[in-house]
């Protein structure tokens with residue numbers, strides 16, 4: 236078998252461990268594993284199957300299309316889809332028993348219209364904006380929305396929900412303010428005659444705010460083993476990014492490496508060429524600022540990250556062509572982690588793993 240060029244390895248045992256652990260941390264609530272954006276770059280269908288095996292009662296996706304793909308793959312668990320543009324035909328979603336979110340009377344009308352055409356009742360989660368100012372109904376318009384929902388035929392309100400803005404900053408007063416508004420919204424929904432479930436918590440709130448677990452928790456990033464809060468949790472990273480040594484060579488002191496000649500050898504040294512670059516998800520901003528795991532230790536990538544390749548300085552060690560190179564992994568052996576890449580490039584681990592969904596990167600499941 237050829238050595239891998241650019242490969243992400245998805246450890247579904249770790250994913251199942253994470254889901255079971257998260258589910259146990261919220262004992263009174265069901266777990267909705269969020270698998271939007273192709274399972275945060277890990278593969279939505281495979282992740283969804285493993286999550287359900289490990290105890291996730293629900294699946295969460297952003298678009299209806301993502302939800303329908305899960306259904307088409309045979310996933311029968313309840314699925315919530317929460318964001319699509321105007322003009323979306325929700326009828327296939329209603330037919331497939333996908334729960335749909337409504338943040339406004341217009342969205343509710345679109346869903347009710349689809350339910351009428353599908354000849355079925357649509358299950359709706361009404362979303363209230365409690366302070367993120369993104370999706371969700373503003374509190375001022377909320378009474379009108381819940382009253383409308385209560386009298387719209389073919390629509391049954393299953394839950395009211397909202398999304399948190401600063402749950403990853405533990406102790407931030409913004410979360411309490413959002414929780415108070417959420418409470419008001421729930422009471423107004425009850426006053427309108429609804430009897431909905433409630434859900435609010437993302438991974439960060441699941442891990443730090445048991446008072447906000449309500450009926451369902453919606454972890455995303457933690458399912459993939461990445462912890463968004465500086466609080467210990469038994470989470471195991473699911474994605475490893477690996478490649479292999481394509482070529483080795485000695486260069487003499489004074490020779491430079493890669494475009495721009497930004498790195499120059501201070502002594503004779505051995506270089507290993509690794510055939511992954513920014514087209515494969517290695518940020519160019521990591522040029523001269525990253526390491527790889529090669530031959531049992533961390534070694535620096537020297538010079539610029541190119542579109543298709545990076546160069547590793549191995550000093551006087553002589554790795555073999557074909558040797559495995561780990562770009563990032565769980566970190567247990569000392570290999571670089573997703574968090575390391577995110578911190579160095581000024582982003583969050585979410586963006587790194589989600590960005591690994593690329594046509595040239597193969598994905599294998601363990």
Ligand SMILES: *Cc1c(COP(=O)(O)O)cnc(C)c1O
Nearest residue numbers: 269398437438439453454455456
């Ligand atoms: C992405 C998302 C989540 C999961 O958030 P994490 O921070 O990854 O746990 C939960 N709810 C909604 C509405 C989301 O969009």
